[in-house]
Amino acid sequence: MKTAKGDVEPLEEPFSEALQEAQKQRLRAAWKTPTGWRYWSAVNNTEVGVWYTATAFGFFLFGGLLALVMRVQLAVPDNTLLDANTYDQFFTLHGSVMMFLFAVPVFEAFSIMVLPEMLGARDLPFPRLSSYGFWCYLIGGVFVCGSLFFGQAPMGGWFMYPPLTTQYTEGYGVDIWLLGLSFIEVASIAAAVELIVGVLKCRPPGMRINLIPLYSWYILVVAAMILFAFPPLIAGDILLEVERAFDWPFFDPERGGDPLLWQHLFWIFGHPEVYIVFLPSIALVAMIVPTFAKTPMVGYGWVVLAAVGTGFLSFGLWIHHMFTTGLPGVSLALFSAASEAIAIPTGVQLFCFIATLLVGRVKMKVPMLFVLGGFSTFIIGGLTGVMVALVPFDLQAHDSYFVVGHLHSVLIGGTIFPIIGAAYYFFPLIGGKHLSEKLGRLSFWLMFVGFNVTFVPMHLTGLLGMPRRVFTYPEELGLGALNMASTVGAFILGLGVLVFVIDVFRPKKNQPYAKRNPWGAGTLEWLAPMPDEAWGVRSIPEIDSRYPLWDQPNFVRDVDEGRFYLPDAEEGLRETLVTSPVDAQPIQCLRVAGPTWLAMIAAIFTGGLFIFSTFHMYTPALISGALAFVTVVRWLWTGTAVIPEKKEKHVGLGLTLPLYRSGPKSVGWWGMLIMMLGDMTAFLALIFGYFFYWTADTDFVTADTPALDTLWPAVGAAAIVGSWLATYAAKRLNRRTAAGFYGAIAVALGLGALGSWALLRAPGALDPTAHVYPAMVWLLFGWSALHAIVGVIMQLYCLARRIARRMDGEHDIDIVNVTLYWHFVLVTVVITTAVLLGFPRLL
Amino acid sequence: MIDDTQGPEEETESLWWLTVAPAAWVAHLLASYATVAVWCAKVTDRDGALGDARWMVAAYTAVALALIGWVAVHGFRRHRFGEGVRPHELDTPGDRHRFLGFATFLLAGVSAVATVYVSLVVVFIGSCQ
Numbered sequence: 008m009k010t011a012k013g014d015v016e017p018l019e020e021p022f023s024e025a026l027q028e029a030q031k032q033r034l035r036a037a038w039k040t041p042t043g044w045r046y047w048s049a050v051n052n053t054e055v056g057v058w059y060t061a062t063a064f065g066f067f068l069f070g071g072l073l074a075l076v077m078r079v080q081l082a083v084p085d086n087t088l089l090d091a092n093t094y095d096q097f098f099t100l101h102g103s104v105m106m107f108l109f110a111v112p113v114f115e116a117f118s119i120m121v122l123p124e125m126l127g128a129r130d131l132p133f134p135r136l137s138s139y140g141f142w143c144y145l146i147g148g149v150f151v152c153g154s155l156f157f158g159q160a161p162m163g164g165w166f167m168y169p170p171l172t173t174q175y176t177e178g179y180g181v182d183i184w185l186l187g188l189s190f191i192e193v194a195s196i197a198a199a200v201e202l203i204v205g206v207l208k209c210r211p212p213g214m215r216i217n218l219i220p221l222y223s224w225y226i227l228v229v230a231a232m233i234l235f236a237f238p239p240l241i242a243g244d245i246l247l248e249v250e251r252a253f254d255w256p257f258f259d260p261e262r263g264g265d266p267l268l269w270q271h272l273f274w275i276f277g278h279p280e281v282y283i284v285f286l287p288s289i290a291l292v293a294m295i296v297p298t299f300a301k302t303p304m305v306g307y308g309w310v311v312l313a314a315v316g317t318g319f320l321s322f323g324l325w326i327h328h329m330f331t332t333g334l335p336g337v338s339l340a341l342f343s344a345a346s347e348a349i350a351i352p353t354g355v356q357l358f359c360f361i362a363t364l365l366v367g368r369v370k371m372k373v374p375m376l377f378v379l380g381g382f383s384t385f386i387i388g389g390l391t392g393v394m395v396a397l398v399p400f401d402l403q404a405h406d407s408y409f410v411v412g413h414l415h416s417v418l419i420g421g422t423i424f425p426i427i428g429a430a431y432y433f434f435p436l437i438g439g440k441h442l443s444e445k446l447g448r449l450s451f452w453l454m455f456v457g458f459n460v461t462f463v464p465m466h467l468t469g470l471l472g473m474p475r476r477v478f479t480y481p482e483e484l485g486l487g488a489l490n491m492a493s494t495v496g497a498f499i500l501g502l503g504v505l506v507f508v509i510d511v512f513r514p515k516k517n518q519p520y521a522k523r524n525p526w527g528a529g530t531l532e533w534l535a536p537m538p539d540e541a542w543g544v545r546s547i548p549e550i551d552s553r554y555p556l557w558d559q560p561n562f563v564r565d566v567d568e569g570r571f572y573l574p575d576a577e578e579g580l581r582e583t584l585v586t587s588p589v590d591a592q593p594i595q596c597l598r599v600a601g602p603t604w605l606a607m608i609a610a611i612f613t614g615g616l617f618i619f620s621t622f623h624m625y626t627p628a629l630i631s632g633a634l635a636f637v638t639v640v641r642w643l644w645t646g647t648a649v650i651p652e653k654k655e656k657h658v659g660l661g662l663t664l665p666l667y668r669s670g671p672k673s674v675g676w677w678g679m680l681i682m683m684l685g686d687m688t689a690f691l692a693l694i695f696g697y698f699f700y701w702t703a704d705t706d707f708v709t710a711d712t713p714a715l716d717t718l719w720p721a722v723g724a725a726a727i728v729g730s731w732l733a734t735y736a737a738k739r740l741n742r743r744t745a746a747g748f749y750g751a752i753a754v755a756l757g758l759g760a761l762g763s764w765a766l767l768r769a770p771g772a773l774d775p776t777a778h779v780y781p782a783m784v785w786l787l788f789g790w791s792a793l794h795a796i797v798g799v800i801m802q803l804y805c806l807a808r809r810i811a812r813r814m815d816g817e818h819d820i821d822i823v824n825v826t827l828y829w830h831f832v833l834v835t836v837v838i839t840t841a842v843l844l845g846f847p848r849l850l
Numbered sequence: 851m852i853d854d855t856q857g858p859e860e861e862t863e864s865l866w867w868l869t870v871a872p873a874a875w876v877a878h879l880l881a882s883y884a885t886v887a888v889w890c891a892k893v894t895d896r897d898g899a900l901g902d903a904r905w906m907v908a909a910y911t912a913v914a915l916a917l918i919g920w921v922a923v924h925g926f927r928r929h930r931f932g933e934g935v936r937p938h939e940l941d942t943p944g945d946r947h948r949f950l951g952f953a954t955f956l957l958a959g960v961s962a963v964a965t966v967y968v969s970l971v972v973v974f975i976g977s978c979q
Contacts, residue, residue: 217939
């Protein structure tokens with residue numbers, strides 16, 4: 008194995024046994040999981056990841072039960088088990104739960120659990136953020152699902168099209184969907200930030216970008232996709248909720264609105280979403296296949312092409328969900344062409360997997376059964392996908408059961424089968440014990456047969472003319488036999504899932520622990536002893552290969568004996584290494600946070616803000632929001648940018664690393680950058696909406712539209728530019744003198760406050776309920792003002808930090824990150840003002 | 851001969867290269883879509899001819915393919931750097947450099963094909979209908 012000159016080797020001689028034991032004791036103490044009721048204050052990936060994954064499976068089972076009841080209702084014609092309203096709630100929740108509460112969260116959950124292990128890191132960089140995300144998800148998910156038991160569940164379908172959901176739906180269902188799921192989307196974005204920073208900055212030393220596990224390539228791509236796909240949906244949610252709550256007519260054609268904008272925003276999210284769900288499962292396959300083929304992945308570079316290429320192309324397909332909306336044929340054709348193109352990277356990765364299996368000698372264990380079953384099912388779904396990507400075919404099949412058959416083939420074949428396979432594969436990492444090979448095979452065959460008996464007939468019922476989302480059908484249509492087959496199949500599929508659940512929960516007390524690295528895999532997560540320790544990895548290894556457990560001699564011994572980095576926790580603190588993004592050169596020893604209740608409390612109060620708002624109880628909502636704010640400030644104040652007791656630390660193998668870094672070398676800066684890229688995407692989605700109204704409607708701005716006063720927008724924009732400059736100056740001056748910092752930040756605060764106030768006044772006397780144009784003006788200025796106000800709060804925070812000596816000339820993470828935030832405020836305000844003042848009037 | 855364990859410094863390398871060609875594809879699609887949408891809504895009507903909009907899309911295609919081609923050449927050169935051959939899996943700066951070049955090159959390839967796919971639409975379709 009060839010390595011670079013000067014590559015670091017593990018210690019030649021081990022530490023003495025006594026020292027090794029002492030090191031282990033200290034590591035154990037630092038990473039100790041809280042016990043008793045304090046267990047729930049844990050934030051470590053090993054706990055949060057397991058809760059998160061288990062919760063996602065819980066929602067999966069709930070969604071599956073809903074599906075079974077629906078299948079009973081559809082088993083025979085003219086059935087009366089469920090009435091139309093209840094059935095509508097069932098199918099809406101089934102889709103929403105499976106997509107928002109299972110498919111996306113399960114990948115985040117699983118990645119939080121296993122990614123640090125794969126990267127030989129002790130934890131991800133922001134454990135409290137993961138924990139906050141988990142609690143938000145749990146609260147939001149229970150809220151949304153619970154609505155069913157009060158007969159208040161949403162019933163507009165998982166994509167909630169207006170005007171059905173604005174003018175024709177009574178009750179709280181739509182609000183529960185909009186606010187409950189927006190709340191969860193925030194958690195998804197939090198997880199995306201964590202995973203991107205994890206993959207780029209927390210790899211083990213020497214794991215260059217050409218050596219990282221394929222799983223992390225996929226996770227990087229998917230997390231980036233979440234960052235650009237979810238914000239348009241959040242923007243759409245804001246528009247729809249504001250219309251429902253305050254009657255601003257974004258989707259009301261009577262007052263210039265346009266329901267099609269919702270479809271655009273939803274599907275700009277919704278199509279990438281399909282790949283956000285699919286790629287992580289393929290990532291699991293990319294870990295399972297080489298292990299069972301006993302050979303490295305064939306075409307690693309090609310798989311990277313597939314991951315990155317699919318990530319991009321998936322954003323260019325959204326209009327293929329809108330082929331029947333009456334857009335010009337030429338627009339449809341552009342997206343049809345793009346939809347065909349995505350078959351290329353998707354096919355490439357499947358060929359790489361098949362080639363790997365052909366090169367190796369495959370052991371047909373349960374995980375491989377699920378992988379191969381998934382392949383065959385997914386390929387069928389992919390081919391019907393190519394069919395519905397063609398406009399003339401889609402015009403016939405749209406909104407029929409053919410589409411239901413297609414999408415379930417893709418999602419169950421591409422996602423569920425690999426996930427269950429991965430559960431069998433990775434299960435020993437959680438409790439140290441295997442699931443049963445026998446029950447696994449039984450579960451697979453039941454699921455595989457059940458799946459096909461359920462969904463193959465649906466293609467036919469669809470072609471025979473059965474529409475989606477109907478609660479019953481008349482006998483004369485002759486669809487009874489096919490529907491009965493689907494129902495029988497659904498129960499066989501459900502039985503397969505039940506066998507899996509039994510396998511997970513059956514008592515394993517008398518079962519021996521699995522042997523270490525039970526499948527003979529080559530990647531780092533299998534370093535874990537059975538059962539595992541909470542510290543993640545005994546010492547952080549130096550990596551020379553894509554499959555270090557196969558290729559690096561004495562690797563496990565060297566890790567176990569602490570011959571690599573950070574074999575000790577001298578100060579009793581939780582530590583991991585931060586490395587550079589391309590070559591994984593160590594650049595910092597990062598202290599990560601330990602157990603806290605703050606994340607959970609912040610999530611509860613954030614939940615209160617959303618849940619009270621759903622029922623228009625705005626006073627408790629605001630109180631809850633204020634308490635969430637206070638909790639988050641306390642969390643930031645006590646737990647972030649902590650000045651360490653010494654500058655540097657010896658981390659082993661002759662390497663000394665700084666304990667504090669700011670700017671692009673720090674993880675917090677990356678977290679802020681990534682979060683704000685998501686925020687900017689939501690803003691651009693709103694700007695897209697503004698231009699969309701202009702192209703779609705001739706009366707968006709007419710001669711009669713009241714003119715926008717120039718004064719306040721101009722004052723607002725000028726003050727914000729000034730505040731941005733002063734913030735930047737405060738960052739620079741802070742490194743020289745305290746006085747310079749105080750002077751600059753005072754100017755920044757004054758101008759920021761003035762700018763926020765002016766932006767709030769900018770819409771003047773325009774009435775947002777009168778027409779969509781004033782509504783957009785209010786929304787965009789409101790969005791800008793909100794960002795400016797948050798920016799002012801951040802400036803105040805920096806001022807307080809400096810006064811409290813938690814920030815100084817050398818330790819300046821806070822002001823550096825706040826300056827980065829202000830760059831985004833600047834862009835937001837300048838674009839808003841330029842567009843609203845300049846367009847379309849100046850054309 | 852270049853020593854394989856040597857290679858360009860990490861600071862000269864950028865992951866952003868991977869995204870340039872696919873981003874060119876995205877820009878091409880969005881520009882084409884915006885052009886025909888505005889054309890069909892504002893310049894002509896739903897039964898009108900695409901006319902000059904076709905040439906505009908052709909121009910975007912030329913620009914996008916030129917950019918993608920440039921990225922591809924850049925990537926291919928890095929892929930052929932020094933003496934290494936695929937699969938570029940060694941723990942050396944040279945192999946890291948070659949790997950990123952190879953991935954960039956492949957992404958340029960798929961982006962070029964997808965761009966051509968999209969541009970073919972205005973070859974076959976001449977109206978807003």
